[in-house]
Amino acid sequence: MEPGAETAACAPARYVTVPDAPSSPAAAAAATAAATAADPATSGFGAVARVAPGALAASYADLCAAAWPGPEQLPVVYHPNYNISFFGIEKLHPFDAGKFAKVVKTLNRDGVLRSDTQLVTPREATPELLADVHTADYLHRIHNHNFTVVQVTELAPLAMLPNKLLQWRVVAPMRMHVGGTMLAMGLALERGWAVNVGGGMHHASADRGMGWCPFDDIVLGVRRARRAVATAEAAAAAGAGAAAPEGAGAAAAAGAATPAGQADAAAGAPAAAAQVGGTAAAAAAFATTAAVGAAAAGGGLKVLVIDLDAHQGNGVGRDKLALGDGQLYILDMYNGGIFPRDDEAKAAIDIKVELKSGTEDDVYLNRLRAALERAALVLPRPDLVVYNAGTDVLAGDPLGRLGVSAAGVVERDELVWRWCRDVARAPIAMLLSGGYARDSAAVIAASLANLFAKFDLNPGAAAAAPAAPSSGA
Template identity: 40%
Template sequence: MATASSSIPQPRLPAATETVRRNRILSSKLYFDVPLAKVPVIYSPSYDIAFLGIEKLHPFDSSKWGRICQFLIKEGVLDKNRIVEPLEALKDDLLVVHSESYLASLKSSLNVSIIVEVPPVAFLPNWLVQKKVLYPFRKQVGGSILAAKLAKERGWAINVGGGFHHCSAEKGGGFCVYADITLCIQYAFVRLNISRVMIIDLDAHQGNGYEIDFSNDSRVYVLDMYNSQIYPFDYEAKRYIDHKVELVSGTKTKEYLEELDKALEVARNNFDPQLVIYNAGTDILDGDPLGRLKISPEGVAIRDEKVFRFAREKDIPLLMLTSGGYMKTSARVIADSITNLSKKRLIDMEVLQSRK
């Protein structure tokens, strides 16, 4: 198990490589000062993917992110003028984690189509794939990275997007092209003076990407609760989970929440994080074709509330990523859950206080 020791051993890169990585992080423009008049909710219209109708061939709801915000704005929970728009993660930003060869592979439309699992993409010119598919993902990566800074300052942050937990430094998969969780943590290590991060991954799928990336890094504690009977079946990555809860298809709300309570208690007793990254996939919903669990919308709201209370009780900054969810109802469920968090005063959409 990872510990909270201040002298945690860290994996060592060659000195030159580590220096280059640090310099890239320090020179990045993805961290910028956000006025207190803004709330720590991060979104850009560029998140949403639409091109030639091809997005309709994909199981992912590529307009989910925008509709979440629309629901919150319509119901008066969120003022559209107070949303934070992130910058795009550029090549130098991505090279903090990804290799030149991996990024070069994304210049092939065929390679991109394999990762996002939309075969027609393979026949499109790369400039169009870059603009209509990869640019939205890079904006979401910028949002995930900025969310850590905002969480540290405000106590919480929500990137209405991100959570690409199947992507590692050298390999994409499962609709995940860039390793935003790994990038977010590497930036936090350098820019926020943080050395202990807990990932709470409650997407229906195992978060194998960052698990591989942090396989030998005891600064990162992983709590991963997922359906063991679905993709990605990554048995190597499972070895690097500090506390795993393997569910089976058809798990219902009551059992799910009971397992979550026990898992959070184990995490509470085994690690003292300075930052919590919450991967809050809604593919656990009953009826989701890829998650195959049977959790009610109310169960999702209770789940999110439990995780936010976990962080609030220990005064730990928390950032939430929306991750997977493959039904049109997911946007409504996420918006309702954020509304519930606001009503329960676990997030504050009105009165903002700096936490520096």
């Protein structure tokens, strides 16, 4: 990416016209082939990790149900409670609320996973964590009033259930998805990649939920990741400052503690340290406060959300605008003729690709290639990519209304992962998001199997990826 493009790309409400095809398909193919042939030791996802293994363990201890995962575990996050069931009422909505278990079962059956013990188990995001983005009024309503849950899930019969039952069978699982997304982002920063077998609730914003999305797990996860990295870097700075000669400690600590984009805090650290005694420890303490505070205010990591769900990710866009987050970038490719048609939220999209109903593989994949090529040219190099990989783009999906085949979804996901590794050189956290066709879970499993095989994500497990199932197109 062009380093000089960073300043211009920070402005909100920038629209980028994306051509129908990449400018040079042959050059793109050659670059991909060259990257694929590179030494795996230097070109794998581990090479794009942002922090050392274990550096974020303390910051995510409240969201990890067991000890911080070691190398024998994969950065794949899942909890059985992701799956929602309440007396069959959930089947009145086209969303398959049990697809997450189906995906994991298929991955185990096909040998993509060696066992469930390779998975990482999250904890629910607490109301206190949700308050980092959501308003107190909305959190009160979603946790106490059935009507709000009915609005979010679009299932009127839920209004008749006792609220405690509704919280247990619907809202608590949704909070588990949020915890999983947050945890997956932290793991991606350490490992270079991660998958939350769930999440991607991109329609929710600070004061409302909609479209089966009660909480904005994406922006919540981004803000948590920024604080976690700032804390880890500040801790490293404190250690470096304590070990350095006293005269050099302030500058060393300030520099080491500063995440991307925090140059101002770094510049102020030496002077602040001098005012409190000029010691390395004082500089480290100042750096810790400055880095964590700046991260909470929206600085720190530059994050790119690649949203390929069939629907516009309006909740993420609204929260980006409301928070004034100049370090959050959005590439959103969606069917422009369906829900939610949120013109106000479109102002947050940096690269907008609106598709027509019925769009099939060739056009879909060409427009995606062109959008990624454009992102590499006009957006800053991201520190983290959050990939919202909805399968409601499948032909026959009753809500997405696009015409992408199962094989097209597999190719799409591989294209995004390869771009992150070889072009953006950024960690990727993948979320499953929407998908309402009957074969959605099978297509997701086939795509993950392909990713595991192509990028050797689980050495020693199944060597070959199964063919993608037919989507009925």
